[in-house]
Amino acid sequence: MDHAQFITAAKFDALRNAIYHVARRQYYDGLNRLLNFLVIILGAGVAGKAASLIEVRDLWLEIGVLVAATAQLAFDFGYRARTHEILQKKYYEMIAEMEVDDASDLKKWNAKLYTIASDEPMPMRALDALAYNAALDATMSDPVLKAEHRIYVPFIHRLFKHLIAFNGHEYVLESERSSLWRRRAKEN
Structure with missing residues (x-):
């Protein structure tokens, strides 16, 4: 692989990884918001009154709050989203550095890809x-x-x-x- 191909491949890998981490961050942020929403809505006194109107037993609301709150605490989706946000940012910063730099040091970019990848789940x-x-x-x-x-x-x-x-x-x-x-x- 010649110099130009390597730089193109390194930029492509950095872009692919950045796109991957955007998707993971969005997924975990969505889960985090959904569980927060469920904990608040299902835990509210209004939910109990609404449940009696549609003939849902209070026990189901309590179980819903318990499951949503437990998942939120146990899996900490907000933290996972921030992890992917940091990795996404590192890859985009690498792409920006490659655009500004003359990209003459192939080993530098290879090492940078490996360094960022070492933090990935x-x-x-x-x-x-x-x-x-x-x-x-x-x-x-x-x-x-x-x-x-x-x-x-x-x-x-x-x-x-x-x-x-x-x-x-x-x-x-x-x-x-x-x-x-x-x-x-x-x-x-």
């Missing part, structure tokens, strides 16, 4: 593949090249991208997947 691989596709969309305008380099992410993986890591799954390029399907169809 376990990646959600389906989300990472989707972030790769988003970075590809952001950096490439040629639709043919995009189609050749996009990663296929199954629907079920898209659905559970924030909940399951899918560590055992091998993500392949969409172009490889379609050629594999054509070969299988010819064999049958």
